[in-house]
Amino acid sequence: MTKSSPRMLMVANALKACYWFEDALRKNQEAHGIPTVTRSQAFLLANIVNGEHRATRLARLLGISRQAISKMLNDLVDQGVLETTPDPNDARAQLVVFTARHEPIQMATKSILFQLEEELEIKFGKEKLNIVRDVLAEDWGPAPLLEAIES
Secondary structure, three states: OOOOOOOOOHHHHHHHHHHHHHHHHHHHHHHOOOOOOOHHHHHHHHHHHOOOOEHHHHHHHHOOOHHHHHHHHHHHHHOOOEEEEEEOOEEEEEEEEEOHHHHHHHHHHHHHHHHHHHHHHHHHOHHHHHHHHHHHHOOOOOOOOOOOOOO
């Protein structure tokens, strides 16, 4: 793709979709009296909901340092949203999980996200939305190393 191409990069559209979900989630949480979190915290919590519970992996996924993830996790632990538990598979590691107190909020947030997907299905159609779901759910494999590109 050349610099003069009018086509928007797919990654920009993917980010736009992430921001749309985050904005819609925040508006609906506020409307229903559910405490909201920062955008960074929202992306952290989304990764935990999707099954990632190790701080080092969370930091890598978010592209932040171990110190930054520790601060973010400590803030959410202090707020009573998250807690750490020993990793049964590694005595040196801790797992990050939602607190029992936060479970109803987590369930309400999931409900909002499912309803937002239903709204998108109405707007764009089930067939298009299923294609997007399928593509995003695929294993894309490791990031490729590309040949040198002229700038």
